[in-house]
Amino acid sequence: MSDGEVEAERSRRPLPGTAPKGDEARAFRPARSPGMVCRQRGSFTPSPEPPVPPSKSSFLYTEVFTAMTHRLPIGILGATGMVGQRFIQLLEDHPWFEVTWLAASDRSSGKPYGEAVKWRLDTPLPARIERMTVSPAEPEGAPRVVFAALDATIARELEPRFANAGCAVVSNSSAFRMAPNVPLVIPEVNADHLHLIEEQPSRRDSGGYMVTNPNCSAIGLVLALKPLEERFGIEQVFVATLQAVSGAGYPGVASMDILGNVVPYIASEEEKMEAETLKLLGRLESGPAGHAVRPLAARMSAHCNRVAVEDGHTESVSIKLGNKLGRPVTREDILTAWEEFRPLAGQDLPMAPAQPVEFAPQNDRPQPRLDRNRGRGMAATVGRLRPCGLLDWKFTVLSHNTIRGAAGAAILNAELLVSLGKLEPATAASHA
Numbered sequence: 001m002s003d004g005e006v007e008a009e010r011s012r013r014p015l016p017g018t019a020p021k022g023d024e025a026r027a028f029r030p031a032r033s034p035g036m037v038c039r040q041r042g043s044f045t046p047s048p049e050p051p052v053p054p055s056k057s058s059f060l061y062t063e064v065f066t067a068m069t070h071r072l073p074i075g076i077l078g079a080t081g082m083v084g085q086r087f088i089q090l091l092e093d094h095p096w097f098e099v100t101w102l103a104a105s106d107r108s109s110g111k112p113y114g115e116a117v118k119w120r121l122d123t124p125l126p127a128r129i130e131r132m133t134v135s136p137a138e139p140e141g142a143p144r145v146v147f148a149a150l151d152a153t154i155a156r157e158l159e160p161r162f163a164n165a166g167c168a169v170v171s172n173s174s175a176f177r178m179a180p181n182v183p184l185v186i187p188e189v190n191a192d193h194l195h196l197i198e199e200q201p202s203r204r205d206s207g208g209y210m211v212t213n214p215n216c217s218a219i220g221l222v223l224a225l226k227p228l229e230e231r232f233g234i235e236q237v238f239v240a241t242l243q244a245v246s247g248a249g250y251p252g253v254a255s256m257d258i259l260g261n262v263v264p265y266i267a268s269e270e271e272k273m274e275a276e277t278l279k280l281l282g283r284l285e286s287g288p289a290g291h292a293v294r295p296l297a298a299r300m301s302a303h304c305n306r307v308a309v310e311d312g313h314t315e316s317v318s319i320k321l322g323n324k325l326g327r328p329v330t331r332e333d334i335l336t337a338w339e340e341f342r343p344l345a346g347q348d349l350p351m352a353p354a355q356p357v358e359f360a361p362q363n364d365r366p367q368p369r370l371d372r373n374r375g376r377g378m379a380a381t382v383g384r385l386r387p388c389g390l391l392d393w394k395f396t397v398l399s400h401n402t403i404r405g406a407a408g409a410a411i412l413n414a415e416l417l418v419s420l421g422k423l424e425p426a427t428a429a430s431h432a
Helices: 022-028 082-091 127-131 151-164 187-199 203-206 216-232 267-280 331-339 403-419
Strands: 070-077 098-105 145-148 170-171 207-213 234-243 283-287 290-296 300-304 313-321 359-360 380-387 392-401
Touching: 070 151, 082 098, 082 331, 145 151, 145 234, 145 392, 145 403, 151 203, 151 207, 151 234, 151 290, 170 392, 170 403, 187 203, 187 207, 187 216, 187 290, 203 207, 203 283, 203 300, 216 267, 216 313, 216 359, 216 380, 216 392, 234 267, 267 300, 331 359, 331 380
Parallel strands: 070 098, 070 145, 145 170, 170 207, 234 300, 359 380
Antiparallel strands: 234 313, 283 290, 313 392, 380 392
């Protein structure tokens, strides 16, 4: 559904959605394996073939050593919706994951996916996916890894059932983002919060767990704020959003409401944006009762608006910085912080952008039409950095709301979990 040219790939791995050829295919497509299957009582059906011993490669904070030796079978809950469709698009020819199971509502269950879905994206529905039969939204027969693209009300019921049955549920839903023992994660920002997985009862009982990604309006903002918070500290944040209609799903906002208009209200959006931003930028702490996240001690105010743009959330941000440097923060300080922010460099996670925060120096950028696909839709673009008359500095940030802000964010979380060995069966998992 995205427009414009996608930025040329800067990673040595093939893009999800692009079929590697020749030597690239042999280098990047591991041997397939049936993998692990969830069951109702949390047991696993192992692959009939023994796994290939992994080569050592160090990843992130846990010092776990792991490597991909086969493509992991994955499932999609809510596969017929807009985010479910985006999952399918981004996972086509993904080097680590293979879609083997699709589930949706009762009216879609039992139908070929091509009949159950109204495909709305700008790439063709993959023929293999089109022929797949949609399964009931039940844990029986689901693969070990499940991406969830569910309405929050449905997610509150279904996601714990899948986790209790032994599935790793990588969710785009808001249902459990603020739960104390559920990680709300952006891999570049707070990978260490994944320790919260081990606090979930389902992890101990069946090996299953839930991990969430943030609201589409919070994720671009937090990517821009994280390097500033690390270097300078942040005391206050003021943000006003201009959010694309695709964030409301399909059919979304009625044309008579949005064409030639701005709607200055999105239900619960401001509250979610404020709470999630402070949790994401917070610190994981250990106490007598286990680990918990202490939110960032900053004041924040958000104003959220729906505008007549197809894809791409634009946000006008003002911030008051802390005093970590012992001197006023300069424009050059901020630009350097953004430029040097590459926390996943060298990890070779397929969906990770080489430069998570890109600066656009033009006076009239970023713009959704021109900049939303930077970093294959996974980068946040910042621009218009200038002094603020009320706080310290102000700028504009743009991110793709259905790629970085939804399906792409969940896929990157799953890649991080793979790299940390968190998608192994319960008996082999590292309970850090």
